[in-house]
Amino acid sequence: MYTDNKIISCEFCSRCWSNFKTLSAEEFELINKNRYEASFKPSEIIIKQGSPSSNAIFLLSGLAKVYMEGYAGKNLILNLAGPKTLLAGPGVHVNSRYCYSVAAITHVQACFINFDIIRNVISANPGFAEGFIEDLSEKALKIQQKMLNLTQKKMHGRLAEALLYFSDSVFQSDEFEMVLSRQELGEMTNMAKESVVRIIGEFENENIIHATPRSVRILNREKLLVISEKG
Amino acid sequence: MYTDNKIISCEFCSRCWSNFKTLSAEEFELINKNRYEASFKPSEIIIKQGSPSSNAIFLLSGLAKVYMEGYAGKNLILNLAGPKTLLAGPGVHVNSRYCYSVAAITHVQACFINFDIIRNVISANPGFAEGFIEDLSEKALKIQQKMLNLTQKKMHGRLAEALLYFSDSVFQSDEFEMVLSRQELGEMTNMAKESVVRIIGEFENENIIHATPRSVRILNREKLLVISEKG
DNA sequence: ATGCCGCTATGATATATGTCATAATTGCCT
């Protein structure tokens, strides 16, 4: 799994965290000395929920799913993550455990940075700390919003929203590769895979989307938005 | 609503945030100069979701409900808050808006501290920043856990968990005042008020709890725990 | 006390959604 570092220095790496822009040259140096790269094949686990959270992880390339392992083997997919995103979770600052799992969807190249180093920088660099707080807050807000969606919307609304999430936040296109299976789409929207299939079928009949098992094209974004909002 | 300050100095106030222990005398002075007290009657709104988040708020006394206003007037109660808790929400660091509402349940005395001051202290005092990050993280983790509970457990499990929350986290007693209506209990567990009534009735028949509209006594904690875990 | 209003309670019914069984399709490995 572990490979030699491919990137010369974080300072000139365009694929890591935007909050690194606040670092001084020395801090870059420090982080650069304490990082390791690894690559993962599709479906391999990058972060395992419950294990000690010793590293902050950034994807350099590829796409991964972030999910909680719940009761009776049931997962809840929180979001998809690509490059420029900090993967660690709030558990780091509470009980030093990862509070979610992350698994590669495509081939993934990842950068591991020891969290003690990150903590040092947080203490030493107020700008970085502020960025860190913003990042934590953004994620907390999204989770809160997701909870509202999952609890208050009906299946059609939740699925519509998931499709818009792919289109807007992951692929920035009305036509995209469907990287999740129907089962996983269900884990993301809290519904049974059969329901996902059924509702995707309904959306197709109403000419809202065109879907194959591996791809989706949004044909009527207005309608999809209405469904997503009306719940 | 606004009253004169009743507390001489934060430094010797036993009812505010534990993270204030990291403050220097000067920082205490700064905060003390920029705070205001107010009191609220039951059901009055202390924080309104969506409004500009200019203040960090601490309850000095009383109990409040923290809730999100969702779709079609449906609320989702996140938790109850008493003294020693920071009320502000992650929205502060994202879009400077409160991302939840807070309403007084009992009579409440609250302390308002301008958030710019808090931000200054975060920048200047690494220990405070660290505590702030821990607090944010703890809350994010709890929300994440709540989302899992709400999405993966059935009604009985969710209600059992809510009762245990009151007993363990709010009142530290097996017998407590039920400060929420059946309707509100439903908003907390994502179920209709009629379902709350029904299931409380079932719990009573099985001698798991004794309940009146305004009080609950847990008779069989083991059973309640099992129900809460089995979902 | 009286009456009123909101909350609690209960039963009947409707609906959303999950589960199960089974078939069709796809992709993949040799």
Place this chain on the structure above:
DNA sequence: AGGCAATTATGACATATATCATAGCGGCAT
């Protein structure tokens, strides 16, 4: 190319949960 395994698809059915209607109860104001 053939065949296995996994995924997708579809229909019948089960069930959890919401909704609706209505009744009872309790506290509060006059």
